Amino acid sequence: MGRVEDVIDPVARLVSGGGAVVLSGAGLSTESGIPDYRGPSGVARRHTPMTYQMFVGDPEARRRYWARSHLGWRLMTQAAPNDGHRAVARLQQAGLVSGIITQNVDGLHTAAGGQDVVELHGRLDAVICLGCGDRSTRQELDARLRRVNPDFAGRAAAINPDGDVDLDDAQVAGFRTVDCVTCGGLLKPDVVFFGETVPVGRVRRCFAMVAQARLLLVLGSSLTVLSGRRFVTAAARAGIPVVIVNQGATRGDGLALLRVDAPLGRVLPALADRLAAGAGVTLPG
Template identity: 80%
Template structure:
């Protein structure tokens, strides 16, 4: 336990030289009202996330997904960046953070003002046709779905990180889906579902970012899936320092030179203030820092 300046000081020393690449996960967005899959907010999920194979192979599964997501994406679209997102943007604008790789599909890094963001798993506010590849706005699709479902009375309960919500079978049964206006193909949110592969070009770009960095800063990710953990492994192979700030253990802890267990919305603004020489720094009573070299 300790004051926030004690908690962040090992991180600040490593970040002071700049060229920091951020890898962010769902834990960064929980304070914006979007739950994660594996932390305390993720425990309420009552159904498994949609897989790519189920989405393309089962029309009823697609209907369930679109009915749930028709409500859920609006909640994500209405979410605002929190203090953690804004702190990352401040550090980027100051030249200390060179790039951001995010596993999140909520667009909140960009909304907070960050510029060099690679959205590893895509964006929920875009739609792609699996037939012709055309990308369109989710807002446009929302209008079409409203038009063909004028009596849809589903009410959003718990929202999930992939943008769907909990709905009963009766609420889903009458929901109608729509197809691509250009070719009649299947429409899918422009996000990487479970069981789907991240585009290779996007992965190569992220690897290149990590390899040019001085430091990899992991924020709010349990690193459970290889999709994000591979960048920690690459940093370790390259001999780059890794810092992890997350509430709870991660699968990358063994590679971290510094590990901070603390709320990101409180630690990141204090870290930005420390590095940018702004203001005083309050205390944090629920943060723990582990330094491998201390």
């Protein structure tokens, strides 16, 4: 990509004015070992992502999902924030980033020290009952699933951005699921599945953040899904500059004031070094 300085110069000039809202996607977490769907590190998967309708309506599909996600969760817990996540947190603590909207469900922005992160599609480490609305942690569910599946021997080599993995039917045969301890209802990860809508209040909060932004900084998202692309569209319509840093083309390129095709793991730390230097920013170790 040439010299990092040449790439970040125009980005730095725009971000240095402050008031930037970050919109991040799966491409920001690839260097944490979580591949994206469509970018250079994307992995081919043999099954399509679970839809909400299939999850609630097909017990066998639900069993397959939980078997795959049970393994995926173990891999997801091993992922740690990378230099890109930490750089975003540094920019925020330096007063240059006013808000973070992420399409990711991995919780890595918060783990890196990000504050008041709006997780558009929820978090994989939380579980909700579709019957009574009771919320619990994924750690609790993991312990219960381990107890009822002591001999489960499925193995997965790679994880998908939603915490799912690829397993064949033979590996999930006999896997047992568990229900809500409060009402016996269906348990679901507190994430937005395909075919499910993002909670209205969460969407409104994101639109409000974008409306008050001086700049929308898109990081690691192809903007293929309308769920995130609508904020780029809203910013452009309001005359708010859009800067996109992503490897590969995005569906928002035509709306961007500046488009940078480069690895986030190189661009963001260099950007933070330049703009947050001397601000006394310290992050969790």
